[in-house]
Amino acid sequence: MQVVFAAIIGMLYAGAVYMMLRRSIVKLIIGLALFGHATNLLIFAVARLVRYNPAIVQKGDSAPIEPFADPVPQALILTAIVIGFGVQAFSIVLIKRVYQTVGTDDLDQIRGTDS
Amino acid sequence: MTSIVSLPIVIPLATAAGMLLVRRNILLQRVIGVVGSAALLAAAIKLLYVCYTEGIQVLQLGTWPAPFGISLVCDVFSGIMLVLAGIMSLTTSLYAVADIERRRTAFGFYSLLHILMMGICGAFLTGDLFNLYVWFEVMLIASFVLIALGGEKPQMEGAIKYVALNLIASMILVAAVGLVYGLTGSLNMADVAVHLRDVRQEGVVLGIAILFMAAFGIKAAVFPVFFWLPASYHTPPAAISAVFAGLLTKVGVYALIRTFTLIFTENPQLTHAALVVIAAATMLSGVLGAAVQMDFRRVLSFHIISQIGYMVLGLALFTPLAIAGAVFYILHHIIVKANLFFVSGVVHRLRGTYDLKKLGGLYATHVWLGVLFMIPAMSLAGIPPLSGFWAKLAIIRSGLEIEAYWVVGVALFVGLLTLYSMTKIWAEAFWKEPASPGPIGYASTSGLGWMVVPIVLLAAITVAIGLGAEPAFEVATKAGQELVNPQIYIDAVLGGRQ
Amino acid sequence: MKSIILSSATRLLMPLMLLFSLFAFFRGHNEPGGGFIGGLIAASAFSLYAVAEGVEQARRVLRIDPRTLLGIGLLVGLISGLPSVFKSKAFMTGVWMEQTIPGLGKAGTPLLFDLGVFLVVVGFVLTVVFSLAES
Numbered sequence: 001m002q003v004v005f006a007a008i009i010g011m012l013y014a015g016a017v018y019m020m021l022r023r024s025i026v027k028l029i030i031g032l033a034l035f036g037h038a039t040n041l042l043i044f045a046v047a048r049l050v051r052y053n054p055a056i057v058q059k060g061d062s063a064p065i066e067p068f069a070d071p072v073p074q075a076l077i078l079t080a081i082v083i084g085f086g087v088q089a090f091s092i093v094l095i096k097r098v099y100q101t102v103g104t105d106d107l108d109q110i111r112g113t114d115s
Numbered sequence: 116m117t118s119i120v121s122l123p124i125v126i127p128l129a130t131a132a133g134m135l136l137v138r139r140n141i142l143l144q145r146v147i148g149v150v151g152s153a154a155l156l157a158a159a160i161k162l163l164y165v166c167y168t169e170g171i172q173v174l175q176l177g178t179w180p181a182p183f184g185i186s187l188v189c190d191v192f193s194g195i196m197l198v199l200a201g202i203m204s205l206t207t208s209l210y211a212v213a214d215i216e217r218r219r220t221a222f223g224f225y226s227l228l229h230i231l232m233m234g235i236c237g238a239f240l241t242g243d244l245f246n247l248y249v250w251f252e253v254m255l256i257a258s259f260v261l262i263a264l265g266g267e268k269p270q271m272e273g274a275i276k277y278v279a280l281n282l283i284a285s286m287i288l289v290a291a292v293g294l295v296y297g298l299t300g301s302l303n304m305a306d307v308a309v310h311l312r313d314v315r316q317e318g319v320v321l322g323i324a325i326l327f328m329a330a331f332g333i334k335a336a337v338f339p340v341f342f343w344l345p346a347s348y349h350t351p352p353a354a355i356s357a358v359f360a361g362l363l364t365k366v367g368v369y370a371l372i373r374t375f376t377l378i379f380t381e382n383p384q385l386t387h388a389a390l391v392v393i394a395a396a397t398m399l400s401g402v403l404g405a406a407v408q409m410d411f412r413r414v415l416s417f418h419i420i421s422q423i424g425y426m427v428l429g430l431a432l433f434t435p436l437a438i439a440g441a442v443f444y445i446l447h448h449i450i451v452k453a454n455l456f457f458v459s460g461v462v463h464r465l466r467g468t469y470d471l472k473k474l475g476g477l478y479a480t481h482v483w484l485g486v487l488f489m490i491p492a493m494s495l496a497g498i499p500p501l502s503g504f505w506a507k508l509a510i511i512r513s514g515l516e517i518e519a520y521w522v523v524g525v526a527l528f529v530g531l532l533t534l535y536s537m538t539k540i541w542a543e544a545f546w547k548e549p550a551s552p553g554p555i556g557y558a559s560t561s562g563l564g565w566m567v568v569p570i571v572l573l574a575a576i577t578v579a580i581g582l583g584a585e586p587a588f589e590v591a592t593k594a595g596q597e598l599v600n601p602q603i604y605i606d607a608v609l610g611g612r613q
Numbered sequence: 614m615k616s617i618i619l620s621s622a623t624r625l626l627m628p629l630m631l632l633f634s635l636f637a638f639f640r641g642h643n644e645p646g647g648g649f650i651g652g653l654i655a656a657s658a659f660s661l662y663a664v665a666e667g668v669e670q671a672r673r674v675l676r677i678d679p680r681t682l683l684g685i686g687l688l689v690g691l692i693s694g695l696p697s698v699f700k701s702k703a704f705m706t707g708v709w710m711e712q713t714i715p716g717l718g719k720a721g722t723p724l725l726f727d728l729g730v731f732l733v734v735v736g737f738v739l740t741v742v743f744s745l746a747e748s
Contacts, residue, residue, distance in 0.1 A: 020283075025275060032282050039290045046297030073296065076245055080289055082649060083252045087285075089741045090259055091278060096745060097263065098271045113273045113346045121694075121704040128691050135684025177697075177705040223680065 012038035025095045036084040040077045047073035120174040120187045122158040123236035131229035148208040148225035156201030163194030171607035182303035188242035191594040196239045199449045206569035211354040213562030231257035244292045273347030280343035284333035291326035305608035324379040335367030338396035341420045349412035353460025361453030376598040390431035395525045398424030402532040411459045411469040439595030440509030447502040454491040454573035475549035490574040496534040502580035623665040630658035648727035652734025660742045683736030690729025693722045
């Protein structure tokens, strides 16, 4: 399982970099989204891929039933997804405005501020 | 009364939220913006005073004890940064009254500025790695909107590069934070620092350290990942680019200093040696880039990069004096660099262009502006007795102490080239005969007073730090001492439990 | 482009979605759900309406500008942290009511914070969606 997971994360990162290196800004945003997914899966893998009980204390108990899964990485991923959602929503508005004002989606043409 | 630690986050949040409710009333927005900034500055000064006299202040949010909850930690270094954020917030709010036109103000410039401040102050205060990432995102989202605010063509072109590079840095950061959690089972910086000492897998720790270095390096714009900065910082209005130039990149430097003095200190012969090389390359590439530029703000943008090199050098040399020098350098640089961008805005207001070739003759018509430019410019170049001289002196002295002669040579050479760039701006914009007499683009003198007041204020601070370097350096030294002895920080956060 | 099927379906779906968003919001206390999910569902209800009837109409139905909602949400979230300060505990410590409200359970500052999140999410998503759909 770990190997499959590692391979998926690696492929996602590779795909993200490939998309980001394309010239279209739409593909740049898709690449950034894939980068985020790869990172989220990486954090998920950090919590160890095992089937444990949820870390919820049942009524009457004082501790969750052992062995329980680590909830922190899941909370981290959730936060990262929420933030990623906000940032991507903004990026989409941005690229639309860029396309309207600059009139192209080719990153090689968007170089008015480079030199 | 540790609740005061949360004030630098609560005040900008309340200011920003309040302003979203009065979006239609521009006058009220400006008033709230200035008052909120003044309150932030007052809270920051109080906090710095408390930290300086009573030691590190820690607030466990929601009474969850460290390392389980999120701790807000304020040591002297954080306190200094917060005061600087307060100064920047206040001066930018004043400057923006004239510089940011009605259209941008109505869109929510002031609330965005204060959300940006909230993110910056949060990043300075937090003692939790993941929380640091969250504050970085708060700061970034606000800065994304600010840089694109107004929607002019160069702004959009700059924004796309700014957004893309900073998002990549954020995701590298969050991946690194996740790996740290996997290795130590904690996110609290103090707790991570304790646990990382026991981790045997040196290679993994080094890899994570390099991920952190890459993430914060992109945000701080160090060599070789600085290209987004000169491509975007000169595009928005002067008030926005001043607060970006002054504060934003320094948050990256702050995070670098925080993590590489507290957490990744086990392997300095590799990490900090790498930082020395990075610092030297950053200084050189920034100053050489500036030498060929002919746009007022692009010259200044490249100089941000070279100055970042000095700060990173202070961290990389890793002696108490060098760290204190780096802190002092940040203190000096935020004030001076923001001031130079403010001056550039006034020049643009008077002549309608940032192009040095088309500018000229400003000294003949506006002597006071020439003087106000000279103060921060000479300070940046390191001419005594201004603040930049002492900042450079501290770093160069600590370099000589540990006999890192080649990097001291680079630092001195870069200082010389900085002087060259500043005299170039002086000669082109102020001294030479103008190519054409009248203003080139849209120019107006209405509301100029609002723009001059913050410039005079910052210039006065520069001179004050220069002439009264002793007390300012004492505070920086205290910050440096706390940074080189991470145990103080760890004890303050974790208390008895270790 | 106006479709009769979509607009009549929306008339049925939107109240249901809004109700469901409230359900998710209140359920989030001890079970999956919460302010973020609830806010997203409410925002998608208004987005659906905007797709079916046009942004102008959706703004009129919402009555409040989404950016004002954002501001109110931030303020509510901030206020939720304050009661603990007055009880001289650390900022953001949860403070709970003594009795339970029938049908809801115990209310406290975390619920208030969640309400803030709800409003911020609705405000942010609708700001983005409306500005994308408008120009």
